[in-house]
Amino acid sequence: MNEIEDLKSNLKDLIIKWQETQRRVYFDVQKEDVPRVVGYIFNDLGARFIIVTGMDTPRGIEMLYHFGLDHLGKVVSVRTFIDGDRPEIESVTPIIKGAGWIEREIHDILGVNFLHHPNLKRLITADDWPEDKYPLRLRPSSGKGPEG
Amino acid sequence: MKLKLKALTKSPWVFHLNTGACNNCDIEILNVLTPKFDAERLGVLLVGSIRHADVLLVTGPVTRQAAPRLKRLYEQAPKPCFVVACGTCATSCGIFKDAYNVVGPVDKIVPVNAYIPGCPPKPEALISALVKLLGTVK
Amino acid sequence: MGNRTVIPIGPYHPLQEEPEFFRLWVEGETVVDIDVNIGYNHRGIEKLCELKTYDQIPFVVERVCGICSTSHPLAFVNAVEDLADIEIPERARYIRSIIAELERIHNHLLWVGLAGHFLGYNTVWMWAWRYREPVLDILEKITGNRQNYAMMKVGGVRRDIEDADIPDILRLVDDLVPAVDMFKGAILDDPVLHARLKGIGVLTKEEVHNYGAVGPTARASGVAVDVRRDDPYAAYDLVDWDVVTQEEGDVFAKAVVRVLELYESVKIVKECLERLKKTKGEIDVKVKEIPSGEGIGHAEAPRGEVFHYVRSDGTNRPIRHKIKSPSYTNVPTFKATVIGGTISDATITLAAVDPCYSCTERVAVVDKKTGRRRLNGEDLVRLSQEKTERIKRSMGL
Numbered sequence: 156m157n158e159i160e161d162l163k164s165n166l167k168d169l170i171i172k173w174q175e176t177q178r179r180v181y182f183d184v185q186k187e188d189v190p191r192v193v194g195y196i197f198n199d200l201g202a203r204f205i206i207v208t209g210m211d212t213p214r215g216i217e218m219l220y221h222f223g224l225d226h227l228g229k230v231v232s233v234r235t236f237i238d239g240d241r242p243e244i245e246s247v248t249p250i251i252k253g254a255g256w257i258e259r260e261i262h263d264i265l266g267v268n269f270l271h272h273p274n275l276k277r278l279i280t281a282d283d284w285p286e287d288k289y290p291l292r293l294r295p296s297s298g299k300g301p302e303g
Numbered sequence: 304m305k306l307k308l309k310a311l312t313k314s315p316w317v318f319h320l321n322t323g324a325c326n327n328c329d330i331e332i333l334n335v336l337t338p339k340f341d342a343e344r345l346g347v348l349l350v351g352s353i354r355h356a357d358v359l360l361v362t363g364p365v366t367r368q369a370a371p372r373l374k375r376l377y378e379q380a381p382k383p384c385f386v387v388a389c390g391t392c393a394t395s396c397g398i399f400k401d402a403y404n405v406v407g408p409v410d411k412i413v414p415v416n417a418y419i420p421g422c423p424p425k426p427e428a429l430i431s432a433l434v435k436l437l438g439t440v441k
Numbered sequence: 442m443g444n445r446t447v448i449p450i451g452p453y454h455p456l457q458e459e460p461e462f463f464r465l466w467v468e469g470e471t472v473v474d475i476d477v478n479i480g481y482n483h484r485g486i487e488k489l490c491e492l493k494t495y496d497q498i499p500f501v502v503e504r505v506c507g508i509c510s511t512s513h514p515l516a517f518v519n520a521v522e523d524l525a526d527i528e529i530p531e532r533a534r535y536i537r538s539i540i541a542e543l544e545r546i547h548n549h550l551l552w553v554g555l556a557g558h559f560l561g562y563n564t565v566w567m568w569a570w571r572y573r574e575p576v577l578d579i580l581e582k583i584t585g586n587r588q589n590y591a592m593m594k595v596g597g598v599r600r601d602i603e604d605a606d607i608p609d610i611l612r613l614v615d616d617l618v619p620a621v622d623m624f625k626g627a628i629l630d631d632p633v634l635h636a637r638l639k640g641i642g643v644l645t646k647e648e649v650h651n652y653g654a655v656g657p658t659a660r661a662s663g664v665a666v667d668v669r670r671d672d673p674y675a676a677y678d679l680v681d682w683d684v685v686t687q688e689e690g691d692v693f694a695k696a697v698v699r700v701l702e703l704y705e706s707v708k709i710v711k712e713c714l715e716r717l718k719k720t721k722g723e724i725d726v727k728v729k730e731i732p733s734g735e736g737i738g739h740a741e742a743p744r745g746e747v748f749h750y751v752r753s754d755g756t757n758r759p760i761r762h763k764i765k766s767p768s769y770t771n772v773p774t775f776k777a778t779v780i781g782g783t784i785s786d787a788t789i790t791l792a793a794v795d796p797c798y799s800c801t802e803r804v805a806v807v808d809k810k811t812g813r814r815r816l817n818g819e820d821l822v823r824l825s826q827e828k829t830e831r832i833k834r835s836m837g838l
Contacts, residue, residue: 178672179523179737203666204653205739206765208750219750221737225671230737253653253770264487279483281367281404290403290488323484327507327588330551337570366484398501401492402485423507423588 158200158224162231165199166192172234180231181219186244189220189235194250196222196231204251205230209261211293215239216265220247237267246272264291308383311357312437314346318356318380322373322407324363327423328390332360340426347433358385358436361415364392364399365407377413385416385436389429394418445473470783475775490762495521495731498762499593502749505764507588508551511544512742513764514593516749519674521595524736524751530723533597535713537675540583540592541740542706542713546617547576548743549699549706553624556696559788560637561826565627572620579613582606597725607714614710621703628696636832638693642778642790645690652777653770656745657698658793662690668741675740680712692793731757742767785824 159180163173169192172183184192196202202222210217220233237244246269248255258269259278266289269275280290321329335342336349350356353376365373377386388409391397399405409415416439419432446467466474486505490498499514506513515537522529550573557565577587583602584590592598602610628634649659659666667684669677685701687694733755739748745767752761778790 181735201650203650203655204770205746205748206763206769208761208763210752210761210763221748221750223666223671223746225666228672230672230739232737251653252651252776253773256769256773257765281483284367290485325504325507325510327504327510330507330588334570334574337574338567339571339574364484368483398504399484399486399489402489404483404485422504422586425587 157227158202159227159229159231162196162200166195178229180229181234182232183234186218186235186237189218189233190245190247190250192233193220193247196233197251200224202231204253207247207254207257207261209265209267209291211239211265211291212236213293216242216267218244218261218267242267243270244268245270246275248272263289265289266292308440311383312440314348315357315385315433315437316348316350316355317358317360318350318353318376319360320362320373320376322361322363322369322393322409323366323405324390324392328362328393331423331426331429332362332389335426335429340430342430342433345430345433353380356380356384358387358433359413360387360389361393361409361413362389363407364396364402364405365409365412367404367406370406370412373409373412386413387417387419387432387436388415389419389432390424391420391422394420397422467784470785472779472782472784472787475779487762487764490764491758491760494757495595495728495759498759499595500591502764503589503591503593506766508548509544509742509744509747509766510589511540511592512740512747513749513766515541515675516738516740516747517751517762518593518595519738519740520736520749520751521731521738522736523738524734524753525595525728525731527596527726527728529597529726531676531679532601532717532720532722533724534676534679535717535720536598536600536602536724537593538677538680539602539710539713539717540580540590540598541675542709543576543580544590545706545743546703546710547573547580549703550576550624552699552743553628553696556789556792559792559825560634561829565624568620569624572617575613575616579610582610594725595731596728597723599725601724602714602717604718607718611711611714614707614714617703617707621700621707624703625700628700632836633829633833634696635693636836637829638696638789639689639691641692641786642782642793643689643691644774644778648774648777649690652774654745654774655767655770656742657695657702658745658767658771658774660684660686661694661698663688666746668739668746672739674738676713676716677709679716680709682709682712692789695793731755744768745771785828788825 169184169188170182174181197204202224205221205223208219214236216237216239218235218237222231224231244267246258248258256278258272259275261267262269262275263278263280319332334340359377359380388394392399393409396405396408417432417436419428421428447464464476486501490501493501498517502513502517503510550569554566554569580590581587584592584600592600644662646662646664649662649664655666663686665684665686670684682705685698685705687697731753733753735752737750739746747767748765750763751759754760775791779787782790
């Protein structure tokens with residue numbers, strides 16, 4: 156049985172929505188379940204961690220955790236939504252060391268607070284970038300710079 | 304011509320600063336030093352410290368984080384020091400004009416003596432720019 | 442416990458996608474901790490891409506990194522083609538692979554040269570870069586530019602390779618093989634390099650998984666991850682080639698992987714060119730509109746996997762474009778490889794992922810107690826070069 160079937164059967168209570176094409180899998184989970192789901196994919200299935208995509212949408216901040224199941228040639232993406240007014244989510248860095256940087260980046264550009272992140276300091280924005288401006292938020296700060 | 308300037312035209316020492324470039328200009332600068340172009344035979348030397356430099360060669364569109372450092376380096380350079388903006392990004396910000404973290408181009412931060420457009424400029428263009436720049440020294 | 446000294450390296454260096462500022466904490470000769478700061482090169486490309494049309498974005502993303510300037514557009518067009526379900530013509534697939542492999546050849550030669558420089562073999566640097574020039578000449582002949590080739594577009598490629606040019610290109614590629622043989626001999630058979638690089642900066646399989654390392658960095662540790670084989674794009678499933686791996690995970694293994702990959706790349710380019718002669722037809726398909734939806738594309742850059750995620754709302758611009766370059770997960774592995782090693786090995790270990798050059802020109806060793814500057818970047822390279830000399834002498838060379 157391949158990993159995709161394992162994933163479906165083991166996490167069937169947590170999966171809200173499932174989309175699958177030949178080479179890509181996307182599924183939605185609740186934000187509280189993210190550490191469990193991510194831990195299962197990374198540790199039990201042995202998938203390669205690729206990256207996290209964060210984006211601001213009218214539904215809140217959307218997070219996509221991308222994993223590669225390389226021997227199947229598939230990319231699995233776990234999707235969850237965070238409340239845009241109080242963006243908070245459990246960090247996955249304690250599970251995946253390689254996620255440390257991207258969570259810091261999302262903290263910089265979208266202002267998401269990652270709970271229990273070992274080192275949530277500024278990564279990519281300039282030292283003099285204002286604390287409360289997030290360049291990739293839809294509102295209130297977009298445009299050329301904090302002044303614009 | 305002052306002795307200092309005369310010496311400078313014979314063997315310009317170059318300090319290279321990347322202010323957020325995509326690396327292409329930087330590689331072409333290194334290429335100029337390697338056997339095919341070999342600018343060292345013309346007395347051009349890439350130096351590791353701005354205190355030794357006659358020419359400040361700047362690449363990149365100048366990001367917010369890099370701008371204060373560019374300014375500080377220019378202040379530390381012994382004068383006369385020529386500033387050369389290398390590549391389209393350094394001369395005009397190019398494709399990064401609308402990016403939120405870009406505050407350049409270079410001439411908004413420090414005075415520029417020569418512009419080398421191109422993305423990236425060919426090694427021949429870099430050498431020709433240097434020759435033209437030194438030609439203006441009288 | 443000895444005196445802790447902090448060594449800042451950086452922040453600027455031109456040879457990696459993202460500039461970094463390293464701080465090494467050392468006790469005596471041994472590195473005990475490392476911290477990495479980035480952000481000096483942050484231009485906001487992901488946001489910029491939301492302002493550009495699908496036709497303009499390949500030009501933006503090829504300027505993410507000058508050396509991977511084909512891999513990023515390739516990953517982007519893969520993502521859009523995944524989103525919109527576009528099949529591209531066979532001819533375009535061969536041309537995409539040819540450009541991507543030529544890029545890999547010039548990048549690996551560049552790396553060999555810089556690694557040589559760090560070890561005190563400046564001759565290797567000059568030779569490697571000398572043999573890199575003909576590759577740039579080929580690329581200039583095909584694309585019109587030495588770097589930033591502007592070849593990729595959604596639905597195909599922008600320029601064709603003329604039949605009349607193919608013999609010339611084949612000849613230039615053939616001429617590379619003796620040069621690669623020479624580098625292979627210079628690296629694999631050199632006793633000094635064996636002594637200098639074996640067992641240095643070892644990255645284990647577990648750490649590759651933990652950090653998500655990719656490309657030659659992962660393959661040198663026995664993890665056979667290669668997007669070209671795992672999720673084939675362009676023409677990689679149409680031609681015959683092998684994934685190169687090594688088991689040891691040290692700096693030497695990383696060098697071996699890169700040198701052996703040069704042969705595979707030459708093989709791929711030659712086979713693609715031969716097939717291109719027999720494959721006639723269009724080089725692109727007409728793409729009318731991009732439907733709403735999301736797409737993922739990845740491509741194997743010289744340093745590892747480049748990953749692009751594109752979200753469309755049906756207009757002519759994406760609403761989100763996420764870019765992940767290989768160094769983003771390769772660079773943090775320094776925490777696993779540099780700590781416990783000596784300072785004289787730090788430069789080459791940092792360089793083994795793919796070099797940072799100008800950063801080491803601006804290194805300064807500062808005594809943490811007095812704040813006095815004691816060593817600079819040249820000194821660090823000198824330390825590394827002196828160690829090679831010592832090893833040479835002890836071998837009676």
